[in-house]
Amino acid sequence: MNPHRYALFPGCLMPTEQYALELSVRATLPALGIELVDLPGLSCCGEPMKSVNQTLTLYLSARSLAIAEKNHLSFFAPCPQCHLALHETNIILQKNPAMMDRINDMLKAEDLHYTGTTKIVHTVDLLHDIIGLETIKKHVKHPLTGLKLVVHYGCQTIRPKELGRPDDSENPQKVEEILKTLGADPITDYPQKLDCCGAPLLPNKPETALTKTGQKLQAIQDLGAAGVVDLCPWCHKMLDSRQSKAGETVAAKLDLPVLYLTQLLGVAIGIDPTKLGLDLNLSPVHKLNLTGDKP
Amino acid sequence: MRKIGVFICHCGINIAQNVDVEALTKYAATLPNVTVAENYKYMCSDNGARLIKDNIKKHALDIVVIAACSPRMHETFFRDLLTEGGANPYRLEIINIREQCSWVHQDKTTATDKAKALLRSGIAKAQYHEPLTPSHVAVIPEALVIGAGIAGIQASLDLANDGFKVHLVDQEPTIGGHMAQLDKTFPTLDCAACILTPKMAEVANHKNIELLTYSHLQSVEGSIGNYTIKITKKPRYIDTIKCTGCGDCATACRLKDRIPSEFNEHMGNRSATYMPFPQAVPLKYTIDPHKCLYLTKGKCGDEPLCKKACAQDAIQFDQQPETIERKVGTIIVATGYDLLDPTALYELGYHHQQDVITTLELERLISSSGPTKGEILRPSNKQPPKSVTFILCVGSRDETQCTWCCRIGCMTALKQIYLLREKLPDIEINLCYQDVRSYGKGYEEFYRKIRAVNTNLFRGRPSEIRPKGDALTMDVFDTTTNKLYEIKTDLAILVPAMVPRHNATELARLLRLTLSGDGFFLEAHPKLRPMDTFVAGVFIAGCCQGPKDIQDTVAQASGAASRAATILSKKELEIDPMIAWVDEDACTGCGICVDICPYDARTINEKNRIAEVNAALCTGCGGCVAACPSNASIHKNYTKKQLLNMVDNIM
Numbered sequence: 001m002n003p004h005r006y007a008l009f010p011g012c013l014m015p016t017e018q019y020a021l022e023l024s025v026r027a028t029l030p031a032l033g034i035e036l037v038d039l040p041g042l043s044c045c046g047e048p049m050k051s052v053n054q055t056l057t058l059y060l061s062a063r064s065l066a067i068a069e070k071n072h073l074s075f076f077a078p079c080p081q082c083h084l085a086l087h088e089t090n091i092i093l094q095k096n097p098a099m100m101d102r103i104n105d106m107l108k109a110e111d112l113h114y115t116g117t118t119k120i121v122h123t124v125d126l127l128h129d130i131i132g133l134e135t136i137k138k139h140v141k142h143p144l145t146g147l148k149l150v151v152h153y154g155c156q157t158i159r160p161k162e163l164g165r166p167d168d169s170e171n172p173q174k175v176e177e178i179l180k181t182l183g184a185d186p187i188t189d190y191p192q193k194l195d196c197c198g199a200p201l202l203p204n205k206p207e208t209a210l211t212k213t214g215q216k217l218q219a220i221q222d223l224g225a226a227g228v229v230d231l232c233p234w235c236h237k238m239l240d241s242r243q244s245k246a247g248e249t250v251a252a253k254l255d256l257p258v259l260y261l262t263q264l265l266g267v268a269i270g271i272d273p274t275k276l277g278l279d280l281n282l283s284p285v286h287k288l289n290l291t292g293d294k295p
Numbered sequence: 296m297r298k299i300g301v302f303i304c305h306c307g308i309n310i311a312q313n314v315d316v317e318a319l320t321k322y323a324a325t326l327p328n329v330t331v332a333e334n335y336k337y338m339c340s341d342n343g344a345r346l347i348k349d350n351i352k353k354h355a356l357d358i359v360v361i362a363a364c365s366p367r368m369h370e371t372f373f374r375d376l377l378t379e380g381g382a383n384p385y386r387l388e389i390i391n392i393r394e395q396c397s398w399v400h401q402d403k404t405t406a407t408d409k410a411k412a413l414l415r416s417g418i419a420k421a422q423y424h425e426p427l428t429p430s431h432v433a434v435i436p437e438a439l440v441i442g443a444g445i446a447g448i449q450a451s452l453d454l455a456n457d458g459f460k461v462h463l464v465d466q467e468p469t470i471g472g473h474m475a476q477l478d479k480t481f482p483t484l485d486c487a488a489c490i491l492t493p494k495m496a497e498v499a500n501h502k503n504i505e506l507l508t509y510s511h512l513q514s515v516e517g518s519i520g521n522y523t524i525k526i527t528k529k530p531r532y533i534d535t536i537k538c539t540g541c542g543d544c545a546t547a548c549r550l551k552d553r554i555p556s557e558f559n560e561h562m563g564n565r566s567a568t569y570m571p572f573p574q575a576v577p578l579k580y581t582i583d584p585h586k587c588l589y590l591t592k593g594k595c596g597d598e599p600l601c602k603k604a605c606a607q608d609a610i611q612f613d614q615q616p617e618t619i620e621r622k623v624g625t626i627i628v629a630t631g632y633d634l635l636d637p638t639a640l641y642e643l644g645y646h647h648q649q650d651v652i653t654t655l656e657l658e659r660l661i662s663s664s665g666p667t668k669g670e671i672l673r674p675s676n677k678q679p680p681k682s683v684t685f686i687l688c689v690g691s692r693d694e695t696q697c698t699w700c701c702r703i704g705c706m707t708a709l710k711q712i713y714l715l716r717e718k719l720p721d722i723e724i725n726l727c728y729q730d731v732r733s734y735g736k737g738y739e740e741f742y743r744k745i746r747a748v749n750t751n752l753f754r755g756r757p758s759e760i761r762p763k764g765d766a767l768t769m770d771v772f773d774t775t776t777n778k779l780y781e782i783k784t785d786l787a788i789l790v791p792a793m794v795p796r797h798n799a800t801e802l803a804r805l806l807r808l809t810l811s812g813d814g815f816f817l818e819a820h821p822k823l824r825p826m827d828t829f830v831a832g833v834f835i836a837g838c839c840q841g842p843k844d845i846q847d848t849v850a851q852a853s854g855a856a857s858r859a860a861t862i863l864s865k866k867e868l869e870i871d872p873m874i875a876w877v878d879e880d881a882c883t884g885c886g887i888c889v890d891i892c893p894y895d896a897r898t899i900n901e902k903n904r905i906a907e908v909n910a911a912l913c914t915g916c917g918g919c920v921a922a923c924p925s926n927a928s929i930h931k932n933y934t935k936k937q938l939l940n941m942v943d944n945i946m
Contacts, residue, residue, distance in 0.1 A: 161695075168641075170640075170642045171641040191761035191762055191763070192761075194759075
């Protein structure tokens with residue numbers, strides 16, 4: 001069996017609005033030898049319900065984990081929030097056999113059973129640790145030479161540290177290393193690097209949320225960066241889709257290209273740009289002239 | 296026919312509440328060879344002791360079994376009772392029915408049954424206890440002190456003044472340790488140099504102290520009373536007899552002011568030939584073999600300028616390391632501490648912000664003999680700061696780094712605030728703390744004084760330190776006012792955790808010392824034997840045992856010296872006879888015991904090809920007994936017959 005065979009965990013945002021993430025994931029990873037499998041019957045990761053009903057979160061995550069286990073597959077969850085929910089459920093159930101029994105009682109109704117063996121990877125560790133920088137380097141056809149980018153990690157890719165996340169919680173560098181492999185010239189650290197994108201505050205305090213987004217983007221623009229690379233559909237929703245609104249909120253003229261890591265990766269390894277959903281980004285990605293068209 | 300007396304202790308209610316002592320006593324009386332069985336509320340009390348002694352005399356007992364607490368508590372005390380009563384002190388068996396029975400069980404019936412089983416098996420072993428006589432070893436009345444910071448200096452002077460010869464070893468070119476780096480000490484604001492340098496000079500001139508600086512411990516052999524130590528003296532590349540400490544070589548050095556000075560915590564520079572600070576003891580220069588052009592590259596221009604400059608002709612590039620041997624009776628370890636490297640906490644920016652420094656670095660800036668001659672200048676632009684912020688507990692009391700309190704951080708920061716106020720009266724000073732722990736004599740009063748000198752105190756830890764323009768900024772949530780503050784500051788001072796010396800594990804292996812979970816050396820008992828270790832004759836003093844301030848360090852150092860003097864003042868020491876011996880008829884001379892013995896106590900006698908035990912080195916660990924293929928290695932009063940009898944009786 002192909003060891004690089006993963007079940008794609010789509011979550012909610014990717015199939016309902018962040019199509020660019022799904023398109024770029026589905027286009028780039030197979031080119032690097034990853035086989036993506038769509039499992040029928042997957043549900044919500046459960047994270048949105050965690051503050052209200054933790055058992056429900058565990059049940060929802062475990063349900064998907066059980067489906068993957070039944071198919072002898074590991075999960076690839078491009079959304080950091082889904083990755084965290086699945087990963088945390090694994091840890092809780094392994095530490096708490098009573099809860100594992102309780103969840104399995106609930107799973108019985110669908111003739112499912114979970115023992116705790118499903119592994120979960122995220123874009124960052126899949127690219128950096130599993131595929132590896134050497135392999136990526138071999139695939140680079142159009143190096144992003146000299147592109148001065150900054151990385152926005154978001155929160156769940158690196159935290160909470162105690163649970164073990166794809167990258168370091170205080171000084172994450174794996175994405176920068178991937179970008180260097182692609183030929184780009186990322187700014188490895190900047191004061192606002194770990195600042196929040198604002199998304200968690202959006203439903204309740206939209207003004208505050210957009211202020212956070214605007215302040216961060218403005219600081220990045222002042223740094224002189226050519227663009228922002230992000231990983232999380234929630235972050236992208238703020239930094240890309242709501243960029244103009246965030247600019248209005250902080251009275252700044254924001255004009256900063258924001259892309260998913262997988263979109264840039266696709267461009268660099270020579271995937272047809274039309275398959276990467278670049279036209280779906282609302283930020284001015286054309287400024288980077290990635291498609292090779294003359295401006 | 297052996298006469299056994301059994302004595303069972305209630306330990307107040309510690310044992311009696313879970314073990315039926317009366318039933319146990321009655322049961323004991325029924326066991327073979329038991330002449331008398333008694334119980335008492337506290338066997339370790341005067342009355343208990345008398346009970347044991349009187350019974351030994353009355354019944355002419357030859358074996359005593361005591362069921363009480365762990366033998367670690369009172370074994371020596373009970374042995375003395377046997378001697379006083381007229382029995383051989385090694386025919387004593389202590390059965391632990393407290394830690395291993397009453398304390399760990401809640402059901403009285405089960406605990407009593409277990410106590411009976413333990414007692415039965417203990418008596419089965421005691422049946423075969425032989426009378427033993429301890430041998431004696433002469434004590435060498437000299438001591439080795441490792442580390443010449445304030446702890447090592449104090450311990451050496453105490454012992455030397457008691458009339459014992461002391462060999463004081465330090466790996467640095469000078470003695471003084473961390474205390475020499477300090478400007479003032481809290482809470483009295485004594486000048487550190489003023490109180491330390493006289494002691495350093497006294498060490499250098501004391502007839503009973505042999506000072507071995509720039510040296511390290513190579514090996515340690517032997518045991519209490521008779522240790523053989525090998526010490527390697529690193530080459531200074533300077534003849535210390537000729538060197539007058541004039542400094543002409545340092546002035547001439549091609550690398551003058553180009554090598555970060557360790558003594559100044561990299562806040563200033565030195566030459567490749569250097570003396571850490573002007574009051575160094577000994578007052579001799581040293582050439583840094585890792586930096587000197589001539590020593591690293593074999594060439595320094597046309598000729599080494601230091602050699603040309605030295606009027607005494609003291610420079611000797613061909614010096615070699617020298618290993619010397621000393622024999623001592625006791626060892627005091629006083630190797631001190633390291634500070635946590637704050638780069639471990641990336642978010643505080645220590646490694647990428649020039650203006651984030653540690654308390655020890657600030658101490659060198661404050662010091663009038665420091666690299667800035669006492670001027671407080673920001674490392675980034677060499678200008679005085681307008682605002683300074685202290686951050687306490689950097690890595691201390693932090694689950695991700697060090698769980699312990701450094702015990703000096705709060706007071707160090709408060710002291711430095713006082714000193715900064717004197718030098719820069721108009722600047723803003725902030726202090727971010729978790730708790731201010733001003734626990735010592737005069738400390739709380741000092742803290743109140745600082746609160747009154749216009750200091751902003753925030754009860755909270757900044758989440759991170761960021762650059763903002765040419766200053767620094769940090770957010771801190773103050774839990775006393777429930778408000779989030781943004782502090783903009785010019786200089787951030789981190790108060791790092793106190794951690795074990797980087798080579799503590801190596802030294803522990805050399806001396807066979809135990810480390811506690813935090814990596815500091817473990818004391819034999821936290822309350823009652825704080826200077827002792829589990830290795831007889833080796834004592835610990837100062838921060839190598841755990842974080843402490845100068846007051847406590849000096850007190851512990853004097854304590855350790857006194858503990859060492861107790862041994863050194865004896866002509867000879869008794870050696871525990873409960874060690875290995877060899878049944879010469881069974882020994883084949885195979886030598887397995889020689890290989891297995893971790894204490895080098897076993898040798899093969901070349902004449903008769905039979906193994907021998909060096910009683911002074913044997914600790915009675917039993918390794919050779921387990922390893923011997925011909926059952927020739929026997930542990931006295933722990934014989935195979937005794938142990939099998941125990942097992943038979945407990946099953």
